[in-house]
Amino acid sequence: MKRNNRKTGERGERAAGEMLGQKGYEIIAKNYRNKWGEIDIIVKKKVRDEDYVMFVEVKTKADDSYGEPWEMIDSRKLKRVENMGYLWCEEFSWDGLCRIDVVGVWLDIMGEVSKIKHWENVQL
């Protein structure tokens, strides 16, 4: 069961990374982690002439039984991503604009991506 979950997650993160790349985001890092947590994907893009670094949280669903991906994001989770973001900024000396994005990935029974959705600048 555990292994299966990890596989699902990896599949979703791969799909999310491809999608962001197609949308013109420059992928800086994947699975940035330290002892306090993990950020799934870190990307960079110009928005209205200003450089943003986006910290992307990917949520993958293999079946419908547990609700929608965004229902798994709460303010605590966002706060954790934000704090991790600050650590990343510190480590890589980024002194600019940041934001948090969420990508939801739906998988069908065969493990194929059936739907993918990108929420920009998520705030609760």
Add this chain to the structure above:
Amino acid sequence: MLARVKSVATVGLESQEVLVEVDVASKGFPAFEIVGLPDKAVGESRARVKKAIENSGYKFPDKRITVNLAPAGVRKVGSNYDLPIAVGILLASEVIGVEKKEIEGYYYGELGLSGAVKHSRGVLLVGMLAKDNGIKEIFVPVESSSEAAVIEGVSVYAVRTLGQLGDHLSVQVGLANNKLMKPLSTIPITDVTREVEPVVDMREVIGQELAKRAAEISAAGGHNLILVGPPGAGKTMIAKAFPSILPPLLPEEALEVTKIYSVSGMMPAGQALVRRRPFRSPHHTTSRAGLIGGGSNPMPGEISLAHLGVLFLDELPEFPRSTLEVLRQPMEDGVVQITRVAGKAEYPASFLLLASANPCPCGFLNHPYKECRCGERAIEKYRKRISGPILDRIDLHVWVDPVEVNKLTSQDNSKQDKVESRESSKMIRERVEKARKMQEARFAEHNGIYSNSQMGNRLVKKYCKLSSDVREFLTTANTKYNLSARAYYKVIKVARTIADLAGVDEIGLEHVAEAVQYREDVW
């Protein structure tokens, strides 16, 4: 980027300038916070401002926004900071292309989600503060803008939407054209009131000449009046006709009254000034705070809403005694101070108390034909509901006898008492206005004093010179009625009004004699 916009904070009738500083950071995660002692409504303005900016066609910045309302020690209450905060964000995030980050003028008003600027309270005070501080222009909601338009020397811009204001600001740097707003033209405060059809005309009141005369004196000098009598005698009817004999507000008076109504949020949209003398008739279940004012952010109560007008307390004994006793101090001083943990406020409350009462629980005590069925104890208990100190503060005490039935029925044939032969409210009001004119001239150099009833003892001595025989008469009356010092001065003030009604400069014996007659014990 940092932008600075000015606005106004109001506590009671006092207002002060507030600097709204907006910082839009170019690093970190998006956020939106307001500091500087905001209350709940100011905190909620984040949601309104964000949606209003987006729905006005601008992009709300995905950046860290910090708003500071300075001075930070003053509590910021209400939704009026929406507009300055929104303007500050537009300036700081450079979406409207205005390079200037500090703009002159006061910005004040609540925003709707659509970007519409809504009717807000206290706009008159914004205009007044702008004038005092030498601010040239103010931007206020269109519906409340006429209130401020009475202030001369300040350009008042009536803002309909945030988008319109954004256009106006960017036009100033030459980005767009034809979109410059024009200030309102000043509304003269001396405009006369248009006459309104009274609900009840004094002409409709049958008989009751004494009560009508007392009402005339009361209206002319602003004296307190109590009408005591059996049910159905016409007390309430006289009270209802009372507004129709009141003189119109003087311009300075209108400004004072409008200030109170503006702060209470009771100004109708689009109206510049309260032009009619207030007439408030709170129900006897009104709480003490409702009567004198209160709330954690103290708001004016009924007595302040009746400032320079009439506070009508129908069935006075039905009011709880504790409620009535709070009237004692404001009746004397003409102002009320309300202190709460969150702050204190002082509101003017110089009102004319008009009261009515039955003589006993059943109402028929001293009735010429009907028998009173109340026990001694019941009457005594009833009498205690109005305290001596309150009665002492009432200048005119009048007994209202029941109307004789044949007067009601023989209306058509009796020549004496036809509706047409009785005096109309208009005729009485003309006399009242003449008496007020004399008072206006008398108190021209005294700020905030408009009628005889507002005179302090020093002014009584100055303006009510008594001849020796009048003085002698008063001494006799004093021993007969056992007048208190306050009542003594009140008699002189009433006599002054009676002389004014007669158009006489000197108070004569007949004036004092009539005034003393209204101190008769009717309660």
